[in-house]
Amino acid sequence: MGQTVFIPRELDANEPRVAASPETVKRMAGLGFEVIVEKGAGLRSRITDQEFATAGGTIGTAGDAKNADVVLKVRRPTDAELKGYKSGAAVIAIMDPYGNDAALAAMASAGITAFSMEFMPRITRAQVMDVLSSQANLAGYQAVVDAAAEYDRALPMMMTAAGTVPAAKTFIMGVGVAGLQAIATARRLGAVVTATDVRPAVKEQVQSLGAKFLAVEDEEFKAAETAGGYAKEMSKEYQAKQAALTAEHIAKQDIVITTALIPGRPAPKLVSAAMVASMKPGSVIVDLAVERGGNVEGAQPGRVVTTENGVKIVGHLNVPGRVAASASLLYAKNLYAFLETMVDKVTKTLAIKRDDELVKATMLTDAGQIVHPSFAKAAGQPRTEPAAIPATVLVAEAADKKPAPRRRAAAKSPSPKPEGTA
Numbered sequence: 001m002g003q004t005v006f007i008p009r010e011l012d013a014n015e016p017r018v019a020a021s022p023e024t025v026k027r028m029a030g031l032g033f034e035v036i037v038e039k040g041a042g043l044r045s046r047i048t049d050q051e052f053a054t055a056g057g058t059i060g061t062a063g064d065a066k067n068a069d070v071v072l073k074v075r076r077p078t079d080a081e082l083k084g085y086k087s088g089a090a091v092i093a094i095m096d097p098y099g100n101d102a103a104l105a106a107m108a109s110a111g112i113t114a115f116s117m118e119f120m121p122r123i124t125r126a127q128v129m130d131v132l133s134s135q136a137n138l139a140g141y142q143a144v145v146d147a148a149a150e151y152d153r154a155l156p157m158m159m160t161a162a163g164t165v166p167a168a169k170t171f172i173m174g175v176g177v178a179g180l181q182a183i184a185t186a187r188r189l190g191a192v193v194t195a196t197d198v199r200p201a202v203k204e205q206v207q208s209l210g211a212k213f214l215a216v217e218d219e220e221f222k223a224a225e226t227a228g229g230y231a232k233e234m235s236k237e238y239q240a241k242q243a244a245l246t247a248e249h250i251a252k253q254d255i256v257i258t259t260a261l262i263p264g265r266p267a268p269k270l271v272s273a274a275m276v277a278s279m280k281p282g283s284v285i286v287d288l289a290v291e292r293g294g295n296v297e298g299a300q301p302g303r304v305v306t307t308e309n310g311v312k313i314v315g316h317l318n319v320p321g322r323v324a325a326s327a328s329l330l331y332a333k334n335l336y337a338f339l340e341t342m343v344d345k346v347t348k349t350l351a352i353k354r355d356d357e358l359v360k361a362t363m364l365t366d367a368g369q370i371v372h373p374s375f376a377k378a379a380g381q382p383r384t385e386p387a388a389i390p391a392t393v394l395v396a397e398a399a400d401k402k403p404a405p406r407r408r409a410a411a412k413s414p415s416p417k418p419e420g421t422a
Helices: 022-030 049-054 062-067 101-109 124-129 131-151 177-188 200-208 236-250 273-277 319-341 357-362
Strands: 004-007 034-038 058-060 070-075 090-094 113-116 158-160 163-165 169-173 192-196 255-258 284-287 304-306 312-314 363-366
Touching (some): 004 062, 101 363, 113 357, 131 284, 131 312, 169 236
Parallel strands (some): 004 070, 034 058, 090 113, 169 255
Antiparallel strands (some): 113 363, 158 163
């Protein structure tokens, strides 16, 4: 009998995505696996059981997990799910291990070989496996759609016989994958877009999408990037100038979308309460980092908050899941591409090469142990949550002071890679 891949229905009520598509089920069957999909697993992603069955899958129940050699999931398995897995099974998902030491220990105790897809290295051969990029792309798109829905005004300029509707001014803070997609989407909808990021190299990308780049572009800024492409720590003087410029700019915006997120760290604070208070009634802020503490003061996870001055702060959770039908198809392809690298094409069985760079980068637990170097040494020790990192350049506290005289904003560039989700 061949080996089995099991695709469960996600238990989290806020997770509509599924870890397989009819296409990937067909491909996994072609690799020699028996593919069992739990009944109803894809319904919230608009994939019916019949579509999975037609692609070569078998529709089963949660109890089928006990015989699976591979389990493909969206979110980390719960303790209850782990009890239903056989020891030695490979479980591949978005594990979100930072700050979840007990969950890591539980996976190790269950004897599973757990892989965290968000740790996939950003190398050429792994581009098709990059879940952070595939999901952040959709998060950036959906952030603009959500902002437009809350803004309840037209985004493009419209010239009519009855008068002119001005274009919405939209500001994107953080120009990784999510930020770039947000810029592109807002521009397609006709908004006037500006963007900012701590990396000078992204300026050309922002401008190529038809947006303007905002930054104090002095000599310090021009030398603000290391040879490895990371931002350098800026001087306090520069931080104050940039914060004042940002505060002045935010006060004139209709929509602000923040995307700054660093894996394993609380989100950097980019927008202070004073900045929010300076915005016009009816303005909208979408915080894509709300699940890690948020970039915006006053943002609340899972809620749309309206401030005293009439500004809406949108804090939707699991933004890629808000476009689950698209997100699942991309995520399923990410998983399949990774799984394929671990299959022996001759024997058509799972053959995990533990010296492979992809395996070493993503394996969290194996043979009853926590093996990932970022967590193995800390196993059994309480973890101290790191302090929130203030934005390298955009220091919200400095903006609470009286803004500097108005200065001309220079167009800013996008960053090629996202820092994390969203």
